[in-house]
Amino acid sequence: MKNKMQTNQRRQFLKNxxxxxxxFALGIEGVFGIGLSSGNQxxxxxxxxxxxxxxxxxxxxxxxxxxxxxxxxxLDEDLTSSxxxxxRNNGIPPDKxxxxxxxxxxxxxxxxAKQTKTYTLSALKKQFKTYTYQLTxxxxxxxxxxxxxxAKGNQWSIGAVGCAAWTGVRLKDVLEDVGIKSNAVYIGYxxxxxxxxxxxxxxxxxxxxxxxxxxxxxSLIAWSMNGEPLPYLNGYPLRLVFGGWxxxxxxxxxxxxxIRNKVHDGTKMKAPSYSVPCKPVPPGSKVANEDxxxxxxxxxxxxxxxxxxGATIKLGQVLPVRGHAWAGDLSVxxxxxxxxFGATWKTCELGTPANRLAWQAFAAKVQFPQKGYFEIWAxxxxxxxxxxxxxxxxxxxxxxxxxxxxxxxxxxx
Amino acid sequence: xSKNNRKPSxxxxxxxxxxxxxxxxxTLLSCLVLVYAIFGEKFDFSFQKKEVxxxxxxxxxxxxxxxxxxxxxxxxxxxxxGLIYAENFDIIRGQCTACHSGKLIAQNRATREGWTQMIxxxxxxxxxxxxxxxxxxxxxxxxxxxxPKEVGRRTNINIAAVEWYILELEEN
Numbered sequence: 001m002k003n004k005m006q007t008n009q010r011r012q013f014l015k016n017x018x019x020x021x022x023x024f025a026l027g028i029e030g031v032f033g034i035g036l037s038s039g040n041q042x043x044x045x046x047x048x049x050x051x052x053x054x055x056x057x058x059x060x061x062x063x064x065x066x067x068x069x070x071x072x073x074x075l076d077e078d079l080t081s082s083x084x085x086x087x088r089n090n091g092i093p094p095d096k097x098x099x100x101x102x103x104x105x106x107x108x109x110x111x112x113a114k115q116t117k118t119y120t121l122s123a124l125k126k127q128f129k130t131y132t133y134q135l136t137x138x139x140x141x142x143x144x145x146x147x148x149x150x151a152k153g154n155q156w157s158i159g160a161v162g163c164a165a166w167t168g169v170r171l172k173d174v175l176e177d178v179g180i181k182s183n184a185v186y187i188g189y190x191x192x193x194x195x196x197x198x199x200x201x202x203x204x205x206x207x208x209x210x211x212x213x214x215x216x217x218x219s220l221i222a223w224s225m226n227g228e229p230l231p232y233l234n235g236y237p238l239r240l241v242f243g244g245w246x247x248x249x250x251x252x253x254x255x256x257x258x259i260r261n262k263v264h265d266g267t268k269m270k271a272p273s274y275s276v277p278c279k280p281v282p283p284g285s286k287v288a289n290e291d292x293x294x295x296x297x298x299x300x301x302x303x304x305x306x307x308x309x310g311a312t313i314k315l316g317q318v319l320p321v322r323g324h325a326w327a328g329d330l331s332v333x334x335x336x337x338x339x340x341f342g343a344t345w346k347t348c349e350l351g352t353p354a355n356r357l358a359w360q361a362f363a364a365k366v367q368f369p370q371k372g373y374f375e376i377w378a379x380x381x382x383x384x385x386x387x388x389x390x391x392x393x394x395x396x397x398x399x400x401x402x403x404x405x406x407x408x409x410x411x412x413x
Numbered sequence: 414x415s416k417n418n419r420k421p422s423x424x425x426x427x428x429x430x431x432x433x434x435x436x437x438x439x440t441l442l443s444c445l446v447l448v449y450a451i452f453g454e455k456f457d458f459s460f461q462k463k464e465v466x467x468x469x470x471x472x473x474x475x476x477x478x479x480x481x482x483x484x485x486x487x488x489x490x491x492x493x494x495g496l497i498y499a500e501n502f503d504i505i506r507g508q509c510t511a512c513h514s515g516k517l518i519a520q521n522r523a524t525r526e527g528w529t530q531m532i533x534x535x536x537x538x539x540x541x542x543x544x545x546x547x548x549x550x551x552x553x554x555x556x557x558x559x560x561p562k563e564v565g566r567r568t569n570i571n572i573a574a575v576e577w578y579i580l581e582l583e584e585n
Contacts (some may be wrong), residue, residue, distance in 0.1 A: 068535060145520075148564045152531050155520040197511055197540040221487065273537040309570070311580035391566040404567065409575050 002163040050156070053231050061154045065196060065204075065235060067158035068331025069142075072406065073308035075324065079134060080162030082231040083387070088139045088160060090268065091193040093233065099192075101237040106174075109221035110188075110258035114179025121223060121238060127177070133218045134358035135243030135328045136163040137250060139299050140274050143402025146344045146392055149284045151399025159405055160302060161325065163359040166241045168222030171257075172215040180211075180259055188264030189240055189251030194284055206266025207274065209242055209249050210257075213296075218243055218357050219255065243357030244328040245276055246295050246400075269294070278397040283395035292397075297328030300388055302335065302362065302380040303389040309408035318368040322378065325350070326359040327382035333380040335362040338368040339374050339410075342390050348378075351366065368412045377407040495519045503553040504547050512541070518559065525556040 051055060051068055058074070062066040063155040066089045074084045087344030090329050109116040119127070139160035142149055177185070180225060188208035195202035213219060220241045223230060235252030242249045248268065258264065277285075279292040302325035313319055325332040335348040351361040368374055381387040388405050453521060491498045494515030505580035509518060512535075523531065526585060535541035544551060 061520060062514045062516045146564075146568060148561075148566070149527075150522040150561050152521055152523065154517070199540055202540070228440070284434075307580050308578075310575040311575045312577055313580050313582055316580045319580075329549070407570060409570050409572065411577060 007010075007053075012150075013341060014364070017250050028055075040186075040276065048356060050112060051087065051233065054081055054087070054233065055081075055262045059157070059159065061156065064327055065091055065322055066093075067154045067156075069156055071276060072158055072303050072305055072408070073157065074305075075303060076305035076322070077203040079226055080164050082164070082228060082234065085162040085164060085225070085231065085234055086139065086160040087233045088154070088247060088395070089193065089204075089233065090248075091195050091251075093126070094194070096232055096236075098139045099237060099253075101223075104237050104255075106172065106238060106254060108178040108259065109256070111245065111261040112181040112184035112259040112288045113175075114181060119174070122171055122219065124174070124217075124221070128173045130167060131217075131220065131386075132167040132224075133241075133243070133356075134163055134164050134354040135220070135241050136161065136359045136381065137161075137163075137241065137247040137370055137388060138301070138326070138359060139245065140246030140295050140298070141398070142249060143404065144399035146402055146404065147395060147399040148392070149395075151397060153399065160247075161301075161326075163305070163326070165227065166222040166223045167224035167227070168220040168238075168241070168243050170217060171219045171221050171240065174216070174258075175214065175259060175408050176219060178259075181261070182413055183261045184211050184259050186260040186264045188258045188266045188269070189254055190256040190258070190266070191253040193237075193253050203267045204262070205248060205268045206270050207248050207262040207392060208260075208297075209245060209267065210263075212243060213245065213249075216242075218355065244297055244330075246298060248274055253298050255346065256259075258313050263294075271400050274400065275398070276394075276400055280394050281396070285395075285397070287397050295400055297330070298326075299393070299401055299403040300327040300330070300332060300380050300382040300386055301325070301406075302332070302388065303379045303406050303410050304376060304378050307410075310411075311408075312411040312413055313368075315371050315412050316367065319368070320363065321348075321378075322361065322363040324359040325362055325378075325380035327380065328380040329357070330384060331356075332360050332380045333383040333385075334387075336379045337364050337377070339368065340375045341375065347377065363386070368410070371412045374410045374412060375407045376410060377405045379405050382385075491515075495560040499554065499558060501550045504550050505554055508544060508551060509549055512539070518555070522559050522561040523555070524561060525552050527561075528552055528555040528559075 009067055050071045051058060051060065052068065054068060055074060058070055060114060061069065063321060064085050066214045070084045070086060071401045105118050107116065107118040107125065117128065139156055141153055142156045145155040145157045162412040168188035186208055188201060188287055190206050190208055193204050194200065221238065223238050223242045225231065225234065227254045233257060235254065236253045240250045240254055263269070271289040274295050275292035276295060277287045277293055281287055304321060304323040306322045307319070325335050331353055332350065334344040335350040338345045346364065348362040348364040353360050366376060377390065381390050388403050390405050392402060392404050485492055486498045489498055490496070491502065494510055496502065496505060496515045496519055505518070532541065532544065532548070532574070
């Protein structure tokens with residue numbers, strides 16, 4: 001059964017991969033189809049774009065590079081399944097047929113590395129102790145869609161987030177095996193994905209984290225997600241995972257890590273990428289790059305994952321509501337909901353995280369006072385007392401860090 | 414998406430007609446490929462405005478033999494690119510979707526100045542070429558069809574997009 005499923009998925013992948021390859025090579029897609037396509041449905045089989053190994057309800061924001069997010073109700077599981085985990089690609093992933101986990105290597109080098117050392121994937125598995133952590137990854141631009149004036153880039157709504165059980169080795173164990181010089185400041189990564197322009201000299205993305213984050217126990221070089229090999233679009237066969245930080249820090253298709261004696265200067269490290277104004281600015285401001293600061297921990301946030309928005313219930317019924325809350329490097333200490341647009345708030349049950357940087361489950365039983373249209377708004381507060389805003393937080397030119405309260409629509413009849 | 418597959422026909426006439434349609438399509442496609450391969454630089458397949466699209470001739474060699482029927486316009490949207498089908502569409506298609514998906518354009522909103530900044534950013538960092546005389550036309554298109562809307566500090570839930578359903582719950 002499982003094998004059959006995998007075969008089907010592979011077939012689906014080949015089909016989609018082939019389609020993408022043709023489109024990409026063409027550049028101007030289907031130029032020959034013009035004039036032929038109308039009224040010739042036998043010849044032109046309808047093939048809408050879908051993603052390899054991803055749930056059909058995923059919202060595809062962009063197909064080159066691939067960017068897809070989950071609608072909130074797909075994220076109801078304790079741990080996000082691989083087919084529901086968002087995809088934020090900056091370039092073109094390495095061809096799946098070229099990926100051989102047996103031959104995959106990871107090289108550690110850089111000004112602040114005591115030596116250059118290359119490990120095979122199997123050497124990493126054998127040489128170092130393996131750890132599994134539940135870690136939340138969220139795209140820095142999750143929620144960008146709502147900023148006003150609008151910010152350029154993929155218009156993520158709410159679903160560029162997930163929490164999975166990642167298995168791998170601690171980055172710190174590997175870095176220490178190589179040797180870290182005392183002047184180390186930052187690590188940067190390089191992956192096997194390629195730039196959209198096809199220019200092999202250009203890196204699509206090469207970001208990283210300061211040494212303090214790199215050396216945390218939960219910072220992993222991971223090969224497994226929820227007990228399975230990494231999904232292809234999420235970095236198979238090897239990636240970094242830094243829970244609680246913009247997911248762009250967690251390099252995919254990982255092939256090289258550099259230990260730097262300065263802040264890493266790879267692609268999309270410099271402002272305005274993954275940066276916000278160091279000082280708050282009015283909406284729509286122009287901000288010079290030197291006045292932008294790189295995002296580190298993500299802010300407190302939550303999602304209502306049950307029921308799916310649009311539920312209609314009868315007056316008198318008690319509506320069970322649940323979801324997840326997370327707070328970057330911090331934890332969530334309080335979870336509330338409102339059915340009157342914040343006039344009153346009621347407390348939700350809130351679970352403890354499986355480990356540091358894992359999201360936390362919340363649940364509530366909601367009663368409605370009368371028939372009509374309601375919205376349920378959810379608000380998380382972190383362990384430093386900072387809560388989600390109901391309106392959009394501080395505007396920034398690139399539209400990062402929107403952690404405004406999530407809400408769903410309910411009808412009581 | 415509704416399925417467009419035709420059900421198998423009982424009549425041999427239908428089968429024959431389908432076969433003929435297929436053959437005709439293949440022939441027509443082959444002709445077009447040939448014509449484009451020969452006259453690709455001079456020829457313009459645009460279906461609205463006569464604009465020469467500066468595409469690289471290397472693209473020609475890899476013809477889209479399978480094709481697909483979402484290379485068409487429905488409700489003013491060109492299905493394959495997801496872009497609004499209007500004046501200067503062909504230039505956008507040729508110049509912009511050579512590198513990235515049309516969906517990246519369609520989901521963004523900006524003023525003419527904002528779109529100009531995006532073009533400059535792509536030229537400075539992403540290898541975009543000088544757009545020359547096409548630039549003002551591209552900007553005309555983007556400014557007209559993908560302009561920002563004033564939405565305030567928080568928009569309403571998009572009620573029109575909500576799919577209402579009955580949630581079965583136990584009676585209390």
